[in-house]
Amino acid sequence: MMPGTETEPKHMDLAESLVSYARKEGADEVEVAIVGSTEFNVDIRHGEIENLIEAGSRSLGLRIIKGQRTAYASSSDLSKDSLHRLISRAVKRADLSSPDSCAGLPAAQRFGHNIAALNLFDPQVAELSPESKIELAKKTEHIALQDKRIVNSHGSTCETRIIKTTLANSNGFSQSYNETYCGLSLGLQAGQTDEIVEDYWSSSKRHFDELETPEDIAARCIARTVRHLHPRKIPTQQVPVVFESTMTSWLLGFLFACVSGVSVYQKTSFLQDKLGEHIADNRLTIYDDGLIPGLLGTTPFDSEGVPAQKTAVVDQGILTNFLCNTYAAKKLKLRSTGNAEGTGVAPHNFYLEAGSTQPDQIISSLDKGLILIRTLGHGLNPVTGDFSRGAYGLWVEKGEIAYPVAEITISGNLGSVLRNIDMIGNDLEFRTPICGPTLKIHDLMIAGT
């Protein structure tokens, strides 16, 4: 039995009985997912506990298809009466949708992965005591506050989550798996009253042993915060820009939104007609891989029960696949890539393959340019590929970091950025589900004074 979730084994029985119930009520196809989770979260600020949250919860999601018409429902009230009423209403409600020839569950498929080999569950995370989590967060902040340059703290947080996912459908699929997450994070401020700068650092893993230590997190967070001190404004200009690996992640996050099969069939992606075409520099290869053991984006199957896989999205600059759920795949006459998440798609481990250049060599190659270290705001438009965001950076002259810059914006178009890559770093680290190495972009527009 999984610690902290003593009622969970019943979820499979419940899911299967609801599938039968819905079939009896008149549904052609039914899918029931139940997620049970145990959450712990402690925030420490100035050495004291600020918030401590501990809870167990569960929720159920339901898809009914009747005469090619779809209805969805969900509930956190898992009493049988309430769920039976929810199902009956969903079956009736399906009649009000329009018939859609692409509606339907994935065909029955054999389930091939060895869940244990994916290494998603760490008993150590499940067994970690509240006291030790409080201690980790306290230690992280304490180390950082010893540094004289740090003037205030947003606090540190330690969190753990244990999740059990159960999925059953009327095509005979019936599986469940357990997973764990743990995280440690810190936010700091430096500088004087009207010139405050701030930054954050965090580590998130499935396995406790892999979590960055309080010492590492404090050191990274301090370095990231103080490097913003005494920023200057720079004139508006077009210059080479180096994306730190965390910035490559946001660029790839934007790309993910544009290679989502759902965006493509909805005509909201600038890449919609580009399958098989050269969209990026030849050195660019991007995968979505749900099967790398132990990583944050790894999963045995998606929210429809389709097995996760490794999909080449961009192969040496050529757009080779869109990431699809079953519905988008039918619409586009492609195969599902096992990326379903509700009615949309979600990335597994979506990453840009590492190149061969050291990040510091990339920086020293800049005669004059900007290292992009953080962005702010929302300006992403998947329909056109245009982006425009507030930015923080480090100005580089003759290969050396000269000073930090603030109150600038960067703007460009994802399509042209992908074709204008100068250098690719060798520093790929799977810190987040979407990740990539340091990148040098030939030039980007920076708005300043």
Place this chain on the structure above:
Amino acid sequence: MEKPTSALLTGDIDHLDLDDQDYQKILDIALSQGGDFAEIFCEYRLYSFINMEEDIIKETAESISLGLGIRVISGEITGYAYANDTSPIKLKKAALTAASIASSQEKHKAAPIIPEQPVHNAYPILQPAHKKSLEDKIDLVRRAYMAAQNYDPKIQKVKTSILDMVQHVRVINSEGLSITDVRPLIKLTCFAIAEKHNQREAGYHGGGGRVGLEYFQEDLTPERIGEEAAKESLHLLEAALPPAGEMPVVLAPGHSGVLIHEAVGHLLEADFNRKKTSVFWNKMGQQVAKSSLNIYDDPTIPYFRGSYNIDDEGTIPQKTPLIREGRLVGLLQDRLSAKLMQATATGHGRRQDYTCIPIPRMSNTYIDKGEYDPEEIIKSVGKGFYAHKYQGGQVEDSGKFTFSVSSGFLIEGGKLTSPVKQATLIGTNIDILNKIEKIGHDLQFGLQTGTCGKEGQAAPVTDGCPTLKITRMTVGGQ
């Protein structure tokens, strides 16, 4: 005091099947380790969703959210536990979990529960969406869809959806308070894509708030929502990217309220000031802007998306002045910050749902009207940028903020000229407050579809402002 006479009050929170005695017992357990304050937040929420795209009603969805959160405060420490299994054993366990952050010898007992009523009704609606048939709502969705689709042959793609919900909330605390609110919320949105010579642009429009379906007959018809979305996408087909650099900026009334939300609102939330992370923490009472600037947050405006009859801690909310005649005069307070800062709770303690701790939040935030004629403001700019519609914004405690303009115009010789798209404006809040040079007399509010995020919690909000002239601001473009 007038009691709310809404068609909504049906006592559905009793789904939880708990009475005052049960609540009292839970509160006593929650205080058993020496906490100073304990509270139970009960929530029962029903959502309904309809989505139309590719000319068909693609799917409908219904969602039920039921649960309660138990909070214990001891000094500055908060313990929190939540459950959606409301069996006595689970609730006792949750109360003990929340209680465990306290360790005081001095044990408090919960005061006897005395039910109270909200003092105003911000949602005096006639046709609550959750009581209307799905067919009625499908009709609204279809009408908006058709209006966008038929607006122009260049419209290639339309997506329309309606989301309505009713949220029953009850707050019971160890000071004896027991108070209930039943909040309706509805949002009808349309997204349209226009295409010309292989170039595509997206437009968006929507409306709603804490309204009934009558709103879509009288205030904002589905046809209008569809047409506005289509119009925006067509407008953007003709738009160029803006020039990059520093220039005078005029902000359109209504939508530009997002500037005030980001540049000022967040940093006047009490928690950031109590923790001294906001740049405003030591500026109370000081002149931070020109004396023509007045900023308010008012959770009591009828029908607005950000309104409520009680906040999520049971406090009766009040219209709260934040900046008056350019002076910083108020903060958005929840119970905890008010207590620690020896201030009065203003009724701005909000939470996304029962799984979340309440924190100080905005509701409906706006810059009050000034004396300038909007035409005159535009005329006063030789060369600059007019920001019309937005995608959103973000701010950091240090005061740096951005907001993303989805459409606007160039100003040349005191006139709006070429349409522009996709620009980011960036600034620092104290600096920008001082650069608000002229304030129009045309106060308007933005779309009733906005959601604000803070610490991972989403909350419905509205913001507004009149036409504003900013002396200079960095505009990001090509």
